[in-house]
Amino acid sequence: MDLSYSPEAEAYRAKVRAFLAANLPADWQGLGALAGDEAEEWADRWRDVMAKNGFLGITWPKEYGGQGLTKLEQVVLGEELARARVPQYRAVDTTNIKMLGNTLVKWGTEEQKQKYLPRILSGEDTWVQGYSEPEAGSDLASVHLKAELDGDEWVLNGQKIWTSRGMEGTAIFLLARTDKTAAKHRGITFMLCSIPTPGLEVRPIRTLTGVEEFCEVFLTDVRIPVANVVGPVNEGWKVANSLLGLERGEEAATNPIYFKAELERVIQLARDKGRINDPIIRDRLAWCHMKVEMMRFLGYRILTAVLRDGALGPEASISKLFWSEYHQVLADLAMELLGPEATVREGRRPYKHYRADEPGAANSSNSWIDVFLMNARSGTVYAGTSEIQRNILAENILGLPKEPQTNS
Amino acid sequence: MMDNDTLDMLRTSLRHVLTEATNVPLADRLGELGWDEVVADDPVTALHTLFTLKGDTVSSADALGPRLAAALADALGDPQLTTATVGMESPFGPSSLTDGSLTVDAVVFTPPSDNPVVVRVDGEHLAVVVGSALTCTRLTTTDGELAQFRLTGTVPASQVQCIEGATASIAWSAMVTHGRWLLACELVGIAQHVTDSAAQYTGERIQYGKPIGTFQALQHRIATAHVLVVGAARLAEHAGHSGDEWSALVAKAVAGQAAETACTQAQQCYGAIGFTWEHEFHHYLRRTYVLDRLLGDWRSLEREIGNELMNSRHVPKIGML
C-alpha cells in the first residue's frame, strides 16, 4: 500500500482546486441542497463547465478531446470533486463517459475514437448500457441477442432489459451473440447502435419508487454496420470485462468520501431526532464509522494495485461487497431514525439512483426513503450481485471447490 | 369454534372480498358476508383470518380503523364510539389540549366526515371531537396505495369531550393491544406471502442453466426468513387467544421483524425485477414499512420489551412456556 501521491499529481490537485474555487459559488453546499429540477439543470450546466475546462475524460489522448493524463490524476480529480461536493458529471455519464468512453479508448478503431469520443465529451451523444437480458442477468455470458451477418451489416433480433436511464440515451452499446456454436463466452460481440434506429424500440419500466429509470429495449431486424463492432468479433466478453478495472480504481478513492459525508448526515439526523444519546444508536453509528474507515483503507489498497499493475485483483469483489452491504445497514439506520416520518414523503428526492444522495441534501424523508428503497438495496444487485461476488472470492481467490451445480 | 370446512369457506370468501376491484367500503362488503355474526361467533379466528389474508393480498382496504374504534368503544363502554375514527400518531407533531382549546394533529386511514374523532393528548387524556371540525388532507405516503390522511385543526374546548385519568389510559392501551395483534397478523400474512413467493420464484428462474433456487446462497436466505415467519405466526396466534398486552407487544415486534427480514431476503433473490412494478413484490415491501411503523415499529417495541424486563425483573410468560 502506497499512500503518497507524486509531485505531478499534487500539482494537478492544485490546478483542480483553483478551478473549483473560481467556478463554484462561495456558499456552495452541494447538489443535494437544490430542489429536484434545479439539481438536474445545475448538473447539466456544471457538466458543460467541466467539459469546456478540460476536466472530462482527462486520461484520454489529447487528439480525441482528452488531456493525456494518468489514472493517478483521474483519482486526484475524483477526490477533489467529492471533497468540493460537486458531481463529476451527470448521472447518465456513468455509462457514457466512464463505461463506453473508456472502452473505446482501449478497444476502439481510429475511426471510432475520432467519431465518438469528442461527441461523448461534448454531451452530444449519451450512451446507455445494453448488457442484461430477461434470461441473462447474473449469467451475462449467456446473452441471446441474435446477430447475423448480412453483407456489411449485422442484423439484430432480441431484447435487452434494465437499461438505466434508457429514455435519455441517444445511443446504446450492446452485447450480441454472433457465434451460437462457440462456448458461451466466446461467441459474443460488442456493438454500437444509435437511437433512434429502425426496428429498435425503447420502453420505460416503472421502478418501485415510482420513477421511470429502467428501460427495456426491443430489437427487430435492426441493422448495424460492421464498422460499429468494438474489438474483435466474438471477443466482446473480453471487451466488456476490461471495463471493470477502469471503473473500480477511481471509485475506490471516491466512495469513502461520499459515504463519510452521508454518515455525517445520519449523525445529524440522530441529533435532530433527540436520539444521539441512545446507546444503541451510538453503537450503530460507531459501527458505520468503522466501516467507512475500513473502506478508505481498502480503497487505498485497490488504488495502489491499479496504479502499479494497471489491473484489478480480488480487491474488486471485496470492495463491491463491502460498500454495498455497508450502505444497506446505513440506510436502515436512517429509516429507523426517521420513525413515523418514514411513512410520509416530504422534501426532494435524490438526484441519482445509486449510492449516497448528493452532499448538502436535507434529512428529508424523501431523500432517505428513495436511498433506502432503491439506491442502497439495488447496490447488492447491479454490477455483480453479492452472491456472485462471494462465489468469486470463495472459488477463485480462496480456492474452495466449485459449487457442484455451476457450469460457468 | 369454527370447524376446518367453515374456515376454508371463510378464507375463500374473504380473499374474494379483499381482492375485488370496487369502491364499496370494506365494511359494507363484509356486511354482505354476514361478517358481524362470524365475528360474534368466534372473534379470534375471524379477525386473525381477515388480517392475515389482508397481508397476504396486500389489500389496501381500511379494516384496521373500524376495529380500533370498536376496541376503544368496548373498553370505554360507550357504543357511540364504534363509529369513531381513532387518530394515530402524526409524524408532524402531537395533539395538545390547553385551557381554551384542543389542537389536533393525527393520522387516519379513512376521512372521518362528521363522525367523532378520538385523539390521545397524553397518557391520561383522550379528546373526542366531531370530524367535521377538522381539516382532512390526503398524505403522499411511502406506501402509495394505502390511503392515509392527516387531521389538523384547533377546536374550542366547549366542543371537545374529554376522557381522563385511568379510564383514558386503560381504554387507550386496550385499543393499542387489539391493534398490535391485528397488525401482527397482517405483517405475518405479508411475511408468509413474500417468503413463499420467493421460494416459488427461485424454483422457476433459470440462470447458469438451472433454477437459481439450486444455489445454497439463496436457499439459506429463504430458510432464514422462514424460521422467523413461523415463529411470528405462532406468536400472533397466541396473542389473539390470550388477548393480553404483553403478548400483543411481543407478537407485533416479532412480526415486524419477520416481515422486514422476509422482504430483505426476497428482494435479493429477485434481482432487478424486484425493483420494478413488473413484479408484485414492491407492494409488499412498501406496505411492510408502513404497517411496521403503526403503533410502534419493531425496534422501539424491542426497546419496550427490554425496559419491561429490566424494570420488572421478571420474565412474563407467553402461553404455556
Ligand SMILES: Cc1cc2nc3c(=O)[nH]c(=O)nc-3n(C[C@H](O)[C@H](O)[C@H](O)COP(=O)(O)OP(=O)(O)OC[C@H]3O[C@@H](n4cnc5c(N)ncnc54)[C@H](O)[C@@H]3O)c2cc1C
Ligand atoms: C439499479 C439497477 C441498474 C441496472 N442498470 C443496468 C444497465 O444500465 N444495463 C444493464 O445491462 N443492466 C443493468 N442492470 C441489471 C443488472 O446487471 C442485473 O440485475 C444483475 O446482473 C443481476 O441479474 P438479474 O437481475 O437477472 O438477477 P438474477 O441473475 O436472476 O439473480 C437473482 C438471484 O439469484 C442469485 N444468483 C444467480 N446466480 C447465482 C449463483 N451462481 N450462485 C448464487 N446465487 C446466484 C443472484 O445473486 C440473485 O440473488 C441494473 C440492475 C439494477 C438493479
